[in-house]
Every structure is written in structure tokens, then in C-alpha cells.
Amino acid sequence: MASSSTIQEYHKKLTANSNTCVDTVNYYLTKIEEKKHLNAFTAIFAKEALQKAMELDAKRKDGEPLKKLHGVVIAIKDVICYKGHKVTAASKILEGFTSVYTATAVQRLLDEDAIIIGSCNCDEFAMGSTNENSVYGNVLNAADETKVPGGSSGGSAVAVQAGLCMVSLGSDTGGSVRQPADFCGIVGIKPTYGRISRYGLIAYASSFDQIGIFSNSVYDAALLLEVMSGADEFDSTAIENGQWAMGNEHVDKKYKIVYFKEALHHPSLDKEIKENILALIDKLKSEGHTVRAMDFDLLDYVVPAYYVLTTAEASSNLSRYDGVRFGYRNKDSVKDLTDFYKHTRSTGFGKEVQRRIMLGTFVLSAGYYDAYFSKAQQVRRLLADKTKAIFAEYDAVILPTSPGTAFTFGEKTDDPIAMYLADIYTVFANLTGLPGISVPLFKHSNTMPFGLQIMTAKTDELTLLQLSEHLMQHYKTYQHLNN
Ligand code: GLN
Numbered sequence: 001m002a003s004s005s006t007i008q009e010y011h012k013k014l015t016a017n018s019n020t021c022v023d024t025v026n027y028y029l030t031k032i033e034e035k036k037h038l039n040a041f042t043a044i045f046a047k048e049a050l051q052k053a054m055e056l057d058a059k060r061k062d063g064e065p066l067k068k069l070h071g072v073v074i075a076i077k078d079v080i081c082y083k084g085h086k087v088t089a090a091s092k093i094l095e096g097f098t099s100v101y102t103a104t105a106v107q108r109l110l111d112e113d114a115i116i117i118g119s120c121n122c123d124e125f126a127m128g129s130t131n132e133n134s135v136y137g138n139v140l141n142a143a144d145e146t147k148v149p150g151g152s153s154g155g156s157a158v159a160v161q162a163g164l165c166m167v168s169l170g171s172d173t174g175g176s177v178r179q180p181a182d183f184c185g186i187v188g189i190k191p192t193y194g195r196i197s198r199y200g201l202i203a204y205a206s207s208f209d210q211i212g213i214f215s216n217s218v219y220d221a222a223l224l225l226e227v228m229s230g231a232d233e234f235d236s237t238a239i240e241n242g243q244w245a246m247g248n249e250h251v252d253k254k255y256k257i258v259y260f261k262e263a264l265h266h267p268s269l270d271k272e273i274k275e276n277i278l279a280l281i282d283k284l285k286s287e288g289h290t291v292r293a294m295d296f297d298l299l300d301y302v303v304p305a306y307y308v309l310t311t312a313e314a315s316s317n318l319s320r321y322d323g324v325r326f327g328y329r330n331k332d333s334v335k336d337l338t339d340f341y342k343h344t345r346s347t348g349f350g351k352e353v354q355r356r357i358m359l360g361t362f363v364l365s366a367g368y369y370d371a372y373f374s375k376a377q378q379v380r381r382l383l384a385d386k387t388k389a390i391f392a393e394y395d396a397v398i399l400p401t402s403p404g405t406a407f408t409f410g411e412k413t414d415d416p417i418a419m420y421l422a423d424i425y426t427v428f429a430n431l432t433g434l435p436g437i438s439v440p441l442f443k444h445s446n447t448m449p450f451g452l453q454i455m456t457a458k459t460d461e462l463t464l465l466q467l468s469e470h471l472m473q474h475y476k477t478y479q480h481l482n483n
Pocket of ligand 1 (some may be wrong): 128
């Protein structure tokens with residue numbers, strides 16, 4: 001079989017008996033093996049995926065109607081729990097640990113007859129922008145193997161980009177779905193905070209974390225979102241489900257769009273990315289959409305605020321990995337319990353995770369709390385107020401997803417601040433809880449793809465998806481890798 005371009009097409013082939021779930025799973029397993037060197041997966045569930053495929057083929061034969069995700073082959077980031085399967089957060093500290101329950105998001109996929117084919121590589125505890133902080137090593141960008149796939153959900157992005165599954169799940173705390181989607185030339189959506197339950201998602205920064213989706217088409221992302229979203233008794237921050245029928249309303253709709261002057265004229269932004277977005281703005285205007293520029297003087301505060309608040313939350317969330325309750329422990333020549341904790345945590349966590357735990361502990365410490373943590377909270381509040389005002393007037397904000405295209409390996413590893421600053425366009429959506437998407441529209445003269453980021457008002461994923469589909473249909477110049 002050849003890979004189908006959308007879930008809908010795949011279902012048509014299944015119902016027409018021109019494809020089966022078993023053939024489909026075998027096809028992906030072969031592709032995964034062929035592209036092993038990309039290092040996108042940390043575990044492959046071949047046997048059970050085939051078993052499930054067989055059951056589904058039998059169900060169809062018996063005339064059972066297809067559920068929404070019947071036979072859809074999905075990969076999940078290795079920070080999402082799936083009962084009976086290893087979950088490691090790409091960290092040594094979770095070595096040997098097996099999930100004791102299934103994340104709500106995954107359970108909802110399974111309930112609609114999806115097939116989970118494996119878990120994907122990522123930055124340790126989802127901290128990073130290049131996937132270079134993984135205990136499993138680097139993931140290669142399939143568009144150019146000398147480049148990073150982005151992070152932290154790099155493996156999930158490459159799994160879709162290289163055609164190793166149909167759709168995948170990532171998590172986005174500060175851009176970890178949108179930025180790798182941007183670097184890999186695929187769709188990556190981070191829904192509204194709370195849209196998808198975080199139950200079973202390993203916590204990095206709980207007030208920012210959100211499960212997101214990678215796909216080739218906006219429709220596939222919309223379908224997965226519909227299946228996974230909604231309130232959950234295990235996560236009190238999960239919100240009720242919304243309206244999802246994508247329909248074709250976007251075809252004639254004229255949107256009111258805004259962009260931030262400071263974002264498009266930021267010194268760190270690649271010239272060609274800026275030019276492409278400005279050209280798109282002109283085209284949108286000439287077709288009757290309203291596109292206005294707005295001052296956004298808070299832009300330079302978003303990265304510092306994000307790194308103060310997320311590291312603070314991380315320092316608390318990661319305190320549970322003490323060598324007693326989970327996975328790895330280091331008992332080498334320990335004198336007492338404190339010594340045991342120290343040994344385990346300093347050999348179990350990687351460098352970046354240790355840096356963030358220390359940074360977070362520092363900003364929360366008595367003498368510095370007001371100077372850093374409280375100030376960052378104030379920035380978060382100002383951003384929320386500003387956001388409310390924006391969406392009282394506009395349907396969407398557009399901005400770059402990242403200041404440049406995919407980095408070369410090692411390019412920013414010695415300079416954590418430079419790495420953090422590259423998150424300038426993505427952290428806003430997490431600080432405010434807005435939904436955001438990276439739409440793969442463009443190709444750079446350096447041959448790499450890049451996307452356009454769109455944000456809409458909280459819980460307005462419908463507009464986000466419809467506008468994205470509109471842009472994909474009319475303005476897409478980047479062609480996906482031909483798998
Ligand atoms: N690059 C960001 C960071 O390192 C994003 C991480 C994420 O969204 N999980 O924190």
C-alpha cells in the first residue's frame with residue numbers, strides 16, 4: 001500500500017476494500033525500519049499494533065461501522081503514559097519505568113479504534129528546542145539530515161514528516177509542537193490550555209503544558225482534536241468540548257487579522273521569513289481580508305517571563321524523581337539518604353534539566369522570589385489583558401513560528417540563552433493559554449521549510465483550523481517530502 005494523504009481518504013480505501021489495517025501497519029513498520037537512522041522512535045509496539053489491525057480488519061468484515069479513528073496509525077511522544085508500556089521522558093532517571101495507567105488523550109484515541117505504533121524521541125522532560133537533550137541521542141530532520149528537527153517533540157514531528165505514521169502527539173509548553181512542525185514542514189497545533197486533558201502527560205510546567213498534534217493536513221488535526229478534547233474527571237483544568245464541524249465556511253469568510261510590528265521587525269528574524277510573511281499579508285489584503293499592524297512592546301519580556309515561570313514549576317514537578325519512587329537509582333558509595341538523592345539526581349538528569357531545576361529553585365527562593373517570580377507573574381497578567389483587548393477586535397494574530405529555519409546540530413548547544421531566545425514567537429500562546437498552530441506554507445532558499453504561526457482567542461480552535469485550511473489551500477508553496 002501507499003500512504004494515504006488524509007484519514008478520510010484512508011477510510012475510503014478501507015471501505016472500498018482496496019486497503020487493510022494489517023497492510024497499513026506493515027507498511028509503516030517497514031518505513032520505520034528503513035528510516036531507523038532518523039532516530040524518531042524510542043519504542044515500537046509492532047506486535048500489538050498488528051494484533052489490533054487484525055481485529056479491526058475482522059470488525060469491518062463483520063459489517064461493523066468504522067469508528068472515527070479506525071485503524072489510524074498514531075505515534076505518541078515519550079512523555080505520554082500508555083499503560084504497560086515504558087515511558088521515559090527521554091531521561092535516564094526514568095530508565096526501566098513502565099506506565100501504570102493510560103493518559104486520557106491516548107485512551108480517547110484507543111476508544112475510537114486508533115492504533116498506537118510506538119513512542120517518539122524528544123528532549124529530556126520536554127526541555128529544549130532541538131531534541132539534542134535526549135538520552136537516546138539526536139533525531140535527524142528528514143528534509144536535511146544535517147539539521148535538527150526542532151524540539152522538544154522532535155521525534156513526533158519527524159515521524160509524521162518522514163511518513164512513519166499518519167499523525168502523532170507531542171506536548172507544547174513553550175512551542176514544542178509548533179516549532180518542530182515549522183522546522184519539518186508539517187502542521188503542528190497546540191490547542192487552548194486545558195482543551196486536552198493533561199492526565200498521563202509527564203509534567204514539565206503544569207500551567208503551560210498542553211498536548212498537541214502533528215499531521216500533514218489540517219483536517220486530520222481537527223479530527224484528532226475533536227476525539228481527544230473535553231472535560232476529564234482526572235484533570236480539573238480540562239475544559240468542556242467546543243464546536244468542531246470544520247465545514248467549508250472558511251471559503252468566503254473575510255478575516256480580521258493582526259500582526260505585531262515588533263515581531264516582524266525583530267532583529268533576530270531571518271530576512272527571508274519576514275519577506276515571505278509580508279508578501280502573504282499583501283495577498284491577504286488584496287483579497288479583501290483586513291490585516292493590521294499593532295504595537296506590542298511586551299515582546300522582549302516574554303522569553304524571560306516564560307523561563308522564570310516554567311523553571312519554577314519544573315523545579316517543583318521534578319522533585320518527585322528521587323530514586324525511590326521511579327526508575328533509575330544510583331546507590332554507588334552513598335553515605336546517607338541525602339547523599340543517595342544527590343547521586344541519583346545528578347547522574348539521572350541531564351545537563352539542561354539540572355540547569356532548569358537550579359534556575360527554578362533560585363527564582364523561588366526567599367530572597368529572589370519577588371524580584372523574579374512575582375515580576376514574571378505580572379508580565380503574564382499584562383499579556384493576558386493585552387490578549388483580551390486584541391481578540392475583542394480581531395479573529396487572529398499571525399506571526400513567524402521561529403526566527404529562523406532548522407539549526408545545524410550543535411549550533412546553539414553551547415549557548416543556552418541563544419537557544420532560549422529562539423522561543424520568542426511561541427511562548428506567548430503558552431503564557432496566555434491561547435491556541436496556536438504552525439502551518440507549513442513556505443520554503444526558504446536554503447531549501448528548508450518554514451511555517452506561519454496563527455493564534456486565535458481562547459477556545460476558538462474552529463477559527464484557527466478554518467483559517468489554516470484556507471491558507472493551506474491558497475498560499476502553500478512548500479511541498480511535503482514525497483514519501
Ligand atoms: N523550547 C522550549 C523550552 O525549551 C519549549 C519546550 C516545550 O514546549 N516543551 O522550554
